[in-house]
Amino acid sequence: MYAYIILFGILGLVFGSFLNVLIYRIPKGESIVFPSSHCQNCKKPLKWWHNIPLFSYLFLGGKCFYCKEKISTQYPLIEVASSFIFISTYIKTSSLYEGILLGVIFDLLLALSIIDFRYKEVPDSLSLTALTLSVFSGNILLSLNNTLLFAGGFTLLRFYVSYFAKKEALGEADIIIAAIIGAILGIKLGFFAIFFSAVLALPVFLFIEKKDIQIPFIPFLTLSLYIVYIFSTQFKQLISWIYE
Ligand SMILES: [Zn+2]
Known part of the structure; x- marks a missing residue:
């Protein structure tokens, strides 16, 4: 050990x-x-x-x-x-295999977060690599299923939010990160992670909004995914407690 x-x-x-x-x-x-x-x-x-x-x-x-x-x-x-x-x-x-796989995925997400923060755009080479690897993080068919579900759901959400906000909201890269969240966490925890990322981002957005600086969303999605993944047992308990 x-x-x-x-x-x-x-x-x-x-x-x-x-x-x-x-x-x-x-x-x-x-x-x-x-x-x-x-x-x-x-x-x-x-x-x-x-x-x-x-x-x-x-x-x-x-x-x-x-x-x-x-x-x-x-x-x-x-x-x-x-x-x-x-x-x-x-x-x-x-597990040796899963430990390395998830380590590499979270490392790539860390790189994406920093690049997004600095350059306000992310390279597809990194996000698509992370997405492809994340499909192999569990049962492949189930992961693929959840990947597509989250990518589709997030795309629709993007249309709605952009329509009501009257401007392009949520980047294309955010959809890829959402798909990664679906692949790694599954449906219930995945939804929770996306909600949790908004909770993490809200105070920062409220604080910065006044200063007119653009804030990238990927660092919050990534941080939320990491926290919910590492403490998945505790979050599962919390979710089942909320549902009942
Ligand atoms: Zn030198």
Whole structure:
């Protein structure tokens, strides 16, 4: 058990390091393979020991080895968050396969949230990968069924909300995230997660609305999905209590 937790912690750090590459390069339309990792300031390629997740950042004191330019704290923060995600999905599933699969899905959703927050649009390459993987997170036919149901339901909801709001509400990417929620959580918990995401977003929207800043919705959908997934047992109890 503990050996696996450490293994998942390390896997999370390594995948988090890859996530940084995705977050940094995909919105700019750059290749995620070439060129190899380099300093953003002096462009010198990094040696392997400059590139160890988290530890290199600490070892180098958060600065480039060559030009001493500060390295963004986003790098170690994403790596630690990813490690935390992988450990939590392993503890939740107690399964090597499911733990890794869900870890990768939530990591991709984390990348999507950050990209959405920064650029106000999300790359389909990441959202569709996450959606495809999420169909394999449980019984495939059932997951596929719920995926289509949530994608369709959310599309209709988008028409209604846009009609009453008299402007385009909910992005196309939100529909893909809703489909992922359906695949992973199923119908009852999935509906609850979408409701819960609105509850999470409401105070932020009310606060920011006055300042006229656009707030992306994907981070809230993602956060809600993660919380409801990790505490699904508790939320199931809550839901059955509400229904009865
Ligand atoms: Zn440098």
